[in-house]
Amino acid sequence: VAARTVELLDAAADLLVLGAADRAHAALDEADARLVALRRRAAGATGAGAALAVLAVGLTAVVCAGLGLVGFAAGTVPGPVIAVLALTPLAFAEVVASLPEAAVRLLSIRPALRRLRDLGEREPVVVEPAAAAGVPAPRSLQARDLGVRWPGAAVEAVHGMDLDLGGGRRVALTGPSGSGKSTVVAALLRTLPPSSGVLHADGRDVRALRADDVRAGIAWCGPWAHLFDSTLRANLALAAPGASDADLVAALRRAALGPWFDALPEGLDTAVGAHGGAVSGGERQRLGVARALLADRPILVLDEPTAHLDAATGAALAAEVLAATADRTALLVTHRPEQTPGVPRLDLGRSRSPV
Known part of the structure; x- marks a missing residue:
């Protein structure tokens, strides 16, 4: 969308003279609509994942606290340990909370990494000499x-x-x-x-x-x-x-x-x-x-x-x-x-x- 917007602005005079401005605007609107749809889909998936993560962490904390209470009632778990059991899932969640976003970013940059790797593997058009030494700037x-x-x-x-x-x-x-x-x-x-x-x-x-x-x-x-x-x-x-x-x-x-x-x-x-x-x-x-x-x-x-x-x-x-x-x-x-x-x-x- 950014590239199309810049192109539209740079070519504004040509588009107006050729009567193609409306078509260019329509193409930009279409690209923007596709981007919005993709963003919404990604936001929905991200939101659902975040909600599931919060739910899982909350249920885990409740289960751990419940197990601690059962152990405390049976006399096998000291009172302070109950708090540790309840807070451990929350602390662990903070550690892994950024992993989903990192995974999304990794998926988004993989095509760019692939292109960079392909460029890096290409043979250079001009091969530099193996033992080149600096020489004066040529005059002819x-x-x-x-x-x-x-x-x-x-x-x-x-x-x-x-x-x-x-x-x-x-x-x-x-x-x-x-x-x-x-x-x-x-x-x-x-x-x-x-x-x-x-x-x-x-x-x-x-x-x-x-x-x-x-x-x-x-x-x-x-x-x-x-x-x-x-x-x-x-x-x-x-x-x-x-x-x-x-x-x-x-x-x-x-x-x-x-x-x-x-x-x-x-x-x-x-x-x-x-x-x-x-x-x-x-x-x-x-x-x-x-x-x-x-x-x-x-x-x-x-x-x-x-x-x-x-x-x-x-x-x-x-x-x-x-x-x-x-x-x-x-x-x-x-x-x-x-x-x-x-x-x-x-x-x-x-x-x-x-x-």
């Missing part, structure tokens, strides 16, 4: 005849790709949706291993390096920058916890957010809202770019930063990204090649020629 990445396959896939999503990122070079990785751009990014970030060919970081095979050591040299901004329900300062500081306010503001200006920031009454203390709801789509993506620039890592990977923006906003952000990365080693991933004029291009939809 080179792919030769690279192939990458998603787990369980029969064929490679990308194959035979050559790429050289280093020395302040920028490369535009282009191609239509489904051509493998995100797969290449996953391989560079070491969330997918090469299935053929090689991927080197500063001349070393990435399979001989820890994934975190490779990622330490890469600043990444995805197609929909995630913003936490916190302040502008907190969201930017994720990339550089020790950065000063001046550093944060400088990153905002490099991402072309200077005028916007100057108009904020609360400055870096401005709340961005739940999921960044207080900022526009263009501002969200610029904040993602600012965060990546603030990380100040040798290699910058911008993965479709204009994907969810309208044409005008996307073109403006693309121009700003080009200006902000003019002196950086950067991979600019886009399905709009016209947004990266003058940048050497690797088009996954046509060829795998080296760049």
